[in-house]
Amino acid sequence: MPSPFIRALVKVLRTSHQYRLSAVVEMANLSPQVRETLTQYYSGRCWPLLQQAQFSKLRAVGPWLFGSRPGSDVSAQYDFQWQLEQGAPGAVSGWIVSALPAAELARHLSQANTVTGPDGHAYLLRYHTSAALQVLDTYRESPGVSEWLAPIHYWWAPVAHPHKKLWVQITGGDQPQALQVPPITLGEHCWAALAGDPLSYQLAELLKQEPSCPALSAVCHGTRVDLIQHYLDQAREQGLDREQDLISFVLLMARDADQLSESPAWQEAITATREQRTHLIENVQRCLRKKD
Numbered sequence: 001m002p003s004p005f006i007r008a009l010v011k012v013l014r015t016s017h018q019y020r021l022s023a024v025v026e027m028a029n030l031s032p033q034v035r036e037t038l039t040q041y042y043s044g045r046c047w048p049l050l051q052q053a054q055f056s057k058l059r060a061v062g063p064w065l066f067g068s069r070p071g072s073d074v075s076a077q078y079d080f081q082w083q084l085e086q087g088a089p090g091a092v093s094g095w096i097v098s099a100l101p102a103a104e105l106a107r108h109l110s111q112a113n114t115v116t117g118p119d120g121h122a123y124l125l126r127y128h129t130s131a132a133l134q135v136l137d138t139y140r141e142s143p144g145v146s147e148w149l150a151p152i153h154y155w156w157a158p159v160a161h162p163h164k165k166l167w168v169q170i171t172g173g174d175q176p177q178a179l180q181v182p183p184i185t186l187g188e189h190c191w192a193a194l195a196g197d198p199l200s201y202q203l204a205e206l207l208k209q210e211p212s213c214p215a216l217s218a219v220c221h222g223t224r225v226d227l228i229q230h231y232l233d234q235a236r237e238q239g240l241d242r243e244q245d246l247i248s249f250v251l252l253m254a255r256d257a258d259q260l261s262e263s264p265a266w267q268e269a270i271t272a273t274r275e276q277r278t279h280l281i282e283n284v285q286r287c288l289r290k291k292d
Contacts, residue, residue, distance in 0.1 A: 005156065005167045009081065012097050012154055013074045018176065019153060021068045021077040022102045023084050024049070024094040024128045028061040035060065038087055042066050047106035049128070052113055063093065063128045065109065067102025093128050093157060099176035100151040108178040112148050115184040118191050125184070125194075129222065130157035130168050131229075135193040137170050144184035150175045160226030199243065200229040203250055213254040227254075239274035248280040265290070 050062040068080040115125045140146050152172025159166040204225045207216045216224050235249040260266040269283035
């Protein structure tokens, strides 16, 4: 049975014969041989998104847009989705439905490669990641962002989760033509949100070769950051705010999330940490001893 994401994707494509499916592929996640195979197979239907001259050396390993064949019906576009997932395993970072032809869409999206930060300097923006897309969606009133999203009907990006594949859906302006995007300028709050949680990056580096956390060490850096952020968000939602407790929460969940989530002793330890301001790791040990 198709996943909820695939069912939603097909449902959208059926609403208009003008809609076309495209995919953003992170070429750096693929070997040179696979990259060459993909670009040859999809020749004439794939375009680098780092189109500016200053990014020429990064172009081959940057994000690319792959488009379904012009004139494809819904069934053919479904086949395109399946085939590309198989041909670029772990590298598809987004699916886009738009009435704008894919070649024009690639040129349009590339206008967001360079943005202006709060300090007035220019920066390269990796806008195609799920984290960045969600921030841009939140701050779409920032100069240039709504115009940039205008040709998008829906954009789905994968969200890291320890047990299943989830997708976040971003809604654009659903306009069938490209727009001249004014310079995208990011304010302080948007910039801070894009920068992310420094703790997630620190832990991602520390745990990249940690044998006791195979769920984190076996994935790429970006996915590891996202998974750690997922655990940090869970910890903060449960009222934990001290750094040492947040780190302990991530480590424990990365090692044994299934068992802990179902354990009354785990919930008791979190409650004690939050209410008594004692250390999580000590509370976990105490609650587990009491259980035995």
